[in-house]
Amino acid sequence: MIGRLNHVAIAVPDLDAAAALYRDTLGAKVGAPQDEPDHGVTVIFIELPNTKIELLHPLGEDSPINGFLAKNPSGGIHHICYEVDDIIAARDKLKASGARVLGTGEPKIGAHGKPVLFLHPKDFTGTLVELEQV
Amino acid sequence: MIGRLNHVAIAVPDLDAAAALYRDTLGAKVGAPQDEPDHGVTVIFIELPNTKIELLHPLGEDSPINGFLAKNPSGGIHHICYEVDDIIAARDKLKASGARVLGTGEPKIGAHGKPVLFLHPKDFTGTLVELEQV
Numbered sequence: 001m002i003g004r005l006n007h008v009a010i011a012v013p014d015l016d017a018a019a020a021l022y023r024d025t026l027g028a029k030v031g032a033p034q035d036e037p038d039h040g041v042t043v044i045f046i047e048l049p050n051t052k053i054e055l056l057h058p059l060g061e062d063s064p065i066n067g068f069l070a071k072n073p074s075g076g077i078h079h080i081c082y083e084v085d086d087i088i089a090a091r092d093k094l095k096a097s098g099a100r101v102l103g104t105g106e107p108k109i110g111a112h113g114k115p116v117l118f119l120h121p122k123d124f125t126g127t128l129v130e131l132e133q134v
Numbered sequence: 135m136i137g138r139l140n141h142v143a144i145a146v147p148d149l150d151a152a153a154a155l156y157r158d159t160l161g162a163k164v165g166a167p168q169d170e171p172d173h174g175v176t177v178i179f180i181e182l183p184n185t186k187i188e189l190l191h192p193l194g195e196d197s198p199i200n201g202f203l204a205k206n207p208s209g210g211i212h213h214i215c216y217e218v219d220d221i222i223a224a225r226d227k228l229k230a231s232g233a234r235v236l237g238t239g240e241p242k243i244g245a246h247g248k249p250v251l252f253l254h255p256k257d258f259t260g261t262l263v264e265l266e267q268v
Contacts, residue, residue: 125152
């Protein structure tokens with residue numbers, strides 16, 4: 001069911017410092033910041049040859065990243081995103097197997113303009129999993 | 135400097151259950167367990183079309199994964215591994231920029247039979263980073 005690893009998301013306390021780290025120290029191709037008000041985050045995508053790293057920084061007081069950064073002040077890996085062909089079919093199969101879908105259970109439009117869903121970390125080895133329909 | 139994302143490593147409390155989750159529920163291609171006594175882990179690689187997930191489980195009482203699982207009993211993302219062409223050149227550039235290399239600072243042979251090094255999470259946005267020479 002799952003296809004490519006679309007991205008690994010890393011929550012960071014200082015977006016400029018993290019972008020400089022990946023660009024200057026690690027020599028990667030770092031994009032421009034994009035505000036995603038519907039998700040409460042500002043993101044920067046880092047293009048690797050086979051996948052992307054998504055740097056996440058809180059946008060607004062209700063950002064879902066605030067709690068994570070309170071617990072992990074240096075930042076940390078926040079979620080991984082797998083691609084699926086049909087997000088509704090994937091969701092229904094996962095729910096039938098007992099996995100919990102976060103929020104309303106209906107896909108939202110993600111940072112790439114594609115439908116996304118998040119799955120409960122307790123059902124996926126402690127890992128917050130995003131599914132993105134491509 | 136960094137190239138492909140070689141793998142994302144997820145520490146898991148129950149290797150069989152995690153393998154079944156990825157194989158049966160998520161429909162991914164799951165390999166056989168491999169003991170890596172030099173690293174204190176048993177690993178299972180999951181082959182995605184563009185990269186790999188490495189499931190990690192402690193092997194032995196001194197496993198470096200024991201502490202992580204004590205703090206994260208459900209499991210969690212443990213590290214990410216970037217490929218580099220020349221691990222000594224990468225290490226020396228990172229050290230010159232002030233980043234800390236874990237352990238002796240000399241590469242060990244990793245789960246793929248290639249030289250690897252680990253970098254200090256505090257210097258990389260709270261993320262444990264492995265470099266693998268390919």
